[in-house]
Amino acid sequence: MDRILYTAMSGARQSMEQQAVVSHNLANASTTGFRAQLHAMRAVPVEGDGRLDTRASVAASTPGADTSSGPMTRTGRTLDVAMKGDAWLAVQAPDGTEAYTRRGDLQVDGDGLLRSAGHPVIGEGGPVQVPLGAQVSLGADGTISAIAPGQGPDALVPVGRLKLATPGPDGLERGVDGLFRPPGQDGQPGLLPADDDAKLISGALEGSNVNPVETMVSMIDVARRYEMQTKVMSTADENDQRANSLLSLS
Numbered sequence: 001m002d003r004i005l006y007t008a009m010s011g012a013r014q015s016m017e018q019q020a021v022v023s024h025n026l027a028n029a030s031t032t033g034f035r036a037q038l039h040a041m042r043a044v045p046v047e048g049d050g051r052l053d054t055r056a057s058v059a060a061s062t063p064g065a066d067t068s069s070g071p072m073t074r075t076g077r078t079l080d081v082a083m084k085g086d087a088w089l090a091v092q093a094p095d096g097t098e099a100y101t102r103r104g105d106l107q108v109d110g111d112g113l114l115r116s117a118g119h120p121v122i123g124e125g126g127p128v129q130v131p132l133g134a135q136v137s138l139g140a141d142g143t144i145s146a147i148a149p150g151q152g153p154d155a156l157v158p159v160g161r162l163k164l165a166t167p168g169p170d171g172l173e174r175g176v177d178g179l180f181r182p183p184g185q186d187g188q189p190g191l192l193p194a195d196d197d198a199k200l201i202s203g204a205l206e207g208s209n210v211n212p213v214e215t216m217v218s219m220i221d222v223a224r225r226y227e228m229q230t231k232v233m234s235t236a237d238e239n240d241q242r243a244n245s246l247l248s249l250s
Contacts, residue, residue, distance in 0.1 A: 005236040012229035019222045026215045033102035034208035035065040036215075037174065065174045070102075070209040072201070078137045079106040082206040083164065087198035088172070090163035091119035091179065092127055098191055099179035100165060100172060104205055108136065114144070119179070123160040124194070130159055138162070138202045164198035 021039040028034040072082055081104035083089060088100035099119075107115050112129045114120070114136075120127035123144070130136050134146035142162035147155050172180035182190030 005233055008229045008232035008236065012226055012233070015222055015226040015229060019219065019226065022215060022219045022222055025210045026212065026219065029208050029210040029212045029215065031103075031208050032105050033070065033206050034210060035067060035102070035174070035180075036208075036210045037065050064171070065180075066209055067171065068209050070207040072204050072206055074204050076203050078135075078203065079108070080104060080203055080205050081106065081138055081162075082201045082204040084199040084201060086166050087164045087195065087200065088167065088180065088192075089116060089200075090122040090165055090192070090194075091116050092122055093119065093175070093177060093179055097181075098122060099175065099177075099181050100167075100192065101179055102206055104200070108132075122163045124163065125160075128160045128162065134159075138200070140199050140202065141196070142198070142200060162200070163194045164200065165192035166195040166198055167192065 018039045021037050025036045081089075083102055083104065088102060089104065090098055091101055093099040101116055101119070103116050105116070106121060108130055109115055110132075112132045114128040114130060122128070128144060130144065130146050131148055133149040136144060136146050136159075137156075138144055142164050143158055144160045144162065145156050146159045147153065147157075167182060170183050172182055174180055182192055184190040
């Protein structure tokens with residue numbers, strides 16, 4: 001079979017994977033604090049017998065995420081926070097490890113745990129817990145204050161502090177759970193120290209950094225690229241059939 005078929009097939013497969021990444025980004029265009037996932041393709045030589053420099057396959061990779069900030073929106077809700085600059089909010093991942101997110105639409109569950117998208121928010125001493133029914137507010141440095149039910153403003157007391165961290169020069173890596181972690185060593189997840197200088201904005205949310213228009217254009221481009229690859233495969237099949245017909249006549 002003509003090797004062009006394998007070349008086109010690899011291109012079509014990687015186009016499908018890229019379409020999945022683009023679709024995922026577009027689906028999260030309105031998700032608070034979402035970071036767009038990047039996708040890249042590169043040509044690699046086809047190895048094996050009859051190797052020629054003109055024959056190449058396609059390899060895809062996801063080099064990381066776009067860490068640029070999204071738009072800020074004022075909400076006025078006391079549990080909505082937007083991290084300033086490069087600050088990230090520490091949360092507890094499903095596997096119990098510490099991870100980081102920019103999603104700041106916080107909620108208090110029935111046990112008084114402060115959560116971000118279902119993940120317990122980490123403070124100075126572990127997951128943050130606030131008094132049930134209390135009126136909670138957050139300061140610019142992450143300090144959590146609460147007023148017990150039935151108490152006046154004079155009863156405002158601090159109950160904890162959010163852990164805000166700033167990534168180092170190695171940045172953060174996106175996990176399959178959508179949370180970010182610093183590069184670890186020997187297979188162990190990394191851990192960032194608390195940054196006392198990190199600040200947040202209370203009563204505001206950071207939106208997704210996905211540009212819906214650019215993402216839609218990218219989706220159309222990937223779809224056309226996939227269509228082009230399938231046409232090449234169809235042409236290769238037709239060429240093989242004609243070659244077989246000619247050989248059968250000889």
